[in-house]
Amino acid sequence: MAGDERRPRVLLLTGGPLDGAGGCAVRLASDVLGALPEVDFVWFSRRPGRERPPPEHGRPVRVLSGGGGPLGPGRVQSVLAGAVFARRVALVHAFLTVGRGFPLFSRLRPLLLGGRPVLHTVAGVQDPRRLAHARPLGMTVALSESMARRLRSAGFGDVRVVPPMIGPDEWPYLPRPRGLPAVLFTGHHDPGGGAETAIDAAAEAQREGARFRLVLAMRTRPGQDAAGLAEALRERAGAAGLTDFEVRGHVGDMHALLASAHVLLFPPAVLGHADIPLTVLQALASGRPAILSDLPQFADFGHAVLRAPAGDARRTGQQLAWLLDQPRSWDMLAERGRVLVEDHFGPERFAARYAALYRELLSP
Template identity: 70%
Template sequence: MTVGPRPPRVLLLTGSPLDGADGADVALARDVLGALPDMDFLWFRQWPARRGRPPPPAGRAIRLWTPGGSPHGRPVVLQATLAGAVAARRADLVHAFVTVGQAFPAFSWLRPLMLGARPVVHTVPGVDEARLLARTRPLGTTVALSESMARRLRAAHFGDVRVIPPMIRLSEWPFLPRPGGVPTVLYAGRLDPRGGVVTAVEAAAEAARSGAEFRLVLAVHGRPGQHTAALREELRERAGSGGLTDVEVRGRVDDMRALLASTHVLLFPPPVAGGTLDIPLTVLQALATGRPAVLSDLPQFADFGDAVLRAPAGDARRTGQQLAWLLEQPRVWDMLAERGRAAVEESFGPERFADRYGALYRELLA
């Protein structure tokens, strides 16, 4: 896989540095960088260096000034856009990891000016709102994370859409035995209703009213500009008014492996498709470690088949009933734990991920 005497040079175009953020675009870009060692990658790094994820050990960094120590925000996105436009001229291939959000339609129409004539791969982590697709042009060859997202993009005239699910390094997320003690139910996601946290609290209250005993942990992270302290306090009040007495509301999780080790069930019921990663990495991590999941019955979750429990999106009552039933059925818990691990091994392993992206790169670079 070469272009001339040197390795192909690939620009990883993300909205924030690879060493300072936890976003879906960053996670996917880091995985691609690690999966294809024969590429000469260009990627964004925060400056000055601050605490965060360690920088990738391969490729070459393009520094972005991160004012106030934040790897997010408009100043960083603007720098990434301008730096990407310059770096694209030195690349053989541009690989963009960009959610279809409010600013994406304008960027898509400026694609020839910003990225030149280089071939472009656009991995779509998610679509914030379906109406945005009607105002958007494809950047190049599009990669969806699920078959359901691929159908939505093709219907919006995105043309060449491939499906490459996200990956999880199975060696880093080993299958764990069921923990003892009072069951812990975990929600991990966005601090807003579209992320499913409100439905999760209401579903947990429904399960508690039916007699289920458990501890609820809400690991929630906010978006830039949100008043996270006030929103977390609102969640505590909502949980208390619903009759939940053992509730922990926390922010960013520094050690998800340790949290999942103490978790019995992942509760992730977003009411709508959009506003989050199409296939959330937290769901893959939970299933890999043998933690059954109760999810919304959204199209992208159909790929998990009978490895998870699903309830109608936005239906807190039915979701709570599913949760209570699972907590009362240890044999079902064991069965789902094994199915979840098998589903991740079959469809979300690193070898399959590397093979598919490697084949796509070879096709476009040829």
């Protein structure tokens, strides 16, 4: 595309502004924008104020938002703005999870987005049952092979796979911290999200003789009672016999949080909003060994991580106790995780794959 006389104009269709708090879908859109500077992007911008610096290129479209994410009607704004600007671009690149409103949006796609080609990056599927009522927006991109198989079986046709990217310069390899080990869980207060299993696994590891501090960095969804949910986790940790733990809210400085951690403990039973959580990739890039659920999305991680059956707190806790007692194994997993990210989630491969998809869809 770099050799084209005219730069193609592409609309990044997201549920929130790129300079807001966002989530996995917004982060993926921001990464595509940064990876393809030769494309003339149109993207949604937050007003008033910003959570983070705006992208350096492209054409912003203002939408109202609160707390960095869209207000109640914010997603409607994005849809309406997308319907207007879809007629002014050569390609619409949508970054949307398959959630409650997606089936209706997919059926209205011809009316809302017109006849322009659409590339849809599926950040995650909140409820697989919704796939039965959804239609593909156009060419579909999944973040993992397991999600691609699920989408194909649901009738999404030709589904490509482009894993998310992690910049090695943005997430440098960190030495192991000294002192009492810190075991980190970070995620949302979602059913099956893994926080409760992490607490029970930590209690099992403590019974096995491991000594550490458990840190739960929790993020809330709109409408959730953050204080009440955090207190429920504290009560569960105390009842499980944990004596050294902390429940935090959303942590803005993920670099500092990972620098203080020894191990990432992430044992969800289901993944919804993010097919491959960026937190896991950030931890591996930073040289932090990870203990994950044995979910299909993590199968390609191979021996770079430890995995336990989803919901099996006993087995997860035993793995945690073993890892904390094996410094050589810690070093080996830390190195393997970094290599995995560099080989499979690097920015060069990410940019090349999306550039090829753009050429394919924009060719006469």
